[in-house]
Amino acid sequence: MNNFSQQTAIITGAGTGIGFAIAKALVQQGANVLLNDYDEALAHKAAFAIQQEGERTGQCEACFGDASDVQFIQFMVDTAVNRFGSVDIAIANAGITIFGDIFTTTPESFQKIVDLNLRGSFFLAQMAARQMRAQQRGGSVLFMSSVVGHQAHPGLPVYSMTKAGLEMLAKQLVIDFSPLGITVNAIAPGATLTERTLDDPTYIPIWSRITPMGRPATVEDITNAALFLIAPASRHITGQSLVVDGGWTSISPPPV
Numbered sequence: 001m002n003n004f005s006q007q008t009a010i011i012t013g014a015g016t017g018i019g020f021a022i023a024k025a026l027v028q029q030g031a032n033v034l035l036n037d038y039d040e041a042l043a044h045k046a047a048f049a050i051q052q053e054g055e056r057t058g059q060c061e062a063c064f065g066d067a068s069d070v071q072f073i074q075f076m077v078d079t080a081v082n083r084f085g086s087v088d089i090a091i092a093n094a095g096i097t098i099f100g101d102i103f104t105t106t107p108e109s110f111q112k113i114v115d116l117n118l119r120g121s122f123f124l125a126q127m128a129a130r131q132m133r134a135q136q137r138g139g140s141v142l143f144m145s146s147v148v149g150h151q152a153h154p155g156l157p158v159y160s161m162t163k164a165g166l167e168m169l170a171k172q173l174v175i176d177f178s179p180l181g182i183t184v185n186a187i188a189p190g191a192t193l194t195e196r197t198l199d200d201p202t203y204i205p206i207w208s209r210i211t212p213m214g215r216p217a218t219v220e221d222i223t224n225a226a227l228f229l230i231a232p233a234s235r236h237i238t239g240q241s242l243v244v245d246g247g248w249t250s251i252s253p254p255p256v
């Protein structure tokens with residue numbers, strides 16, 4: 001499949017987990033991907049692994065740096081243009097989770113979460129869309145939200161606030177982006193198996209029990225939703241948030 005040939009994507013926080021899976025799938029389907037992570041070794045390792053894939057028709061290049069740093073975000077856009085000639089897809093995937101309730105949250109941890117989850121996503125959308133506007137052929141922006149942007153979860157007051165904010169931002173940007181042919185959407189994953197979540201040995205049994213579909217999501221489940229929303233065929237879908245959670249947020253705890 002070459003659904004994304006001639007397109008260039010920037011994906012933040014893609015050295016591992018969901019972002020890496022999306023990057024791999026996009027390169028397999030013909031896109032050129034600038035793969036960001038703030039872990040230099042991981043960014044290079046991830047891009048190298050994708051380049052080794054036999055099936056791919058696109059290219060992948062590492063770009064290491066902090067996705068919450070506004071100057072670095074502009075550097076990513078410039079690098080994508082210099083290296084591949086355009087920016088057509090921007091995926092603000094990098095996000096940080098720090099657990100703590102309202103009473104234990106410090107101004108420093110609050111700032112760190114907001115800086116990456118909101119500021120990094122906001123300015124990636126802005127700077128990528130400026131480039132798309134100059135190219136005059138539309139594009140797509142995708143935010144990585146979470147089910148906790150819809151449903152409260154213990155210990156995540158700041159994280160959940162930022163994810164709800166991203167979904168509102170997707171609606172808001174419809175006003176500025178639609179006249180330019182740029183779509184902007186969000187994905188809200190539920191519990192998803194990644195290197196990070198697999199660190200917790202109770203993760204699979206607990207989420208398999210409480211998820212109606214009987215298991216947590218795989219990174220491929222989230223990737224399939226992401227590719228659907230950014231595909232050229234979805235050019236009339238914008239301002240939306242797609243929940244991918246195996247049904248978890250559709251139900252409330254039964255009275256047992």
Ligand SMILES: NC(=O)c1ccc[n+]([C@@H]2O[C@H](COP(=O)([O-])OP(=O)(O)OC[C@H]3O[C@@H](n4cnc5c(N)ncnc54)[C@H](O)[C@@H]3O)[C@@H](O)[C@H]2O)c1
Nearest residue numbers: 013015016017018037038066067093094095146189192196
């Ligand atoms: N995994 C889940 O269960 C889950 C559920 C809902 C939402 N999400 C969201 O999906 C996105 C990806 O989550 P994940 O679990 O796949 O990723 P993750 O937390 O495992 O991190 C992926 C990569 O992001 C990089 N990163 C962290 N801070 C960065 C920064 N400032 N700049 C650049 N890179 C940075 C890390 O080095 C890591 O390689 C996040 O926004 C997360 O909030 C994940």
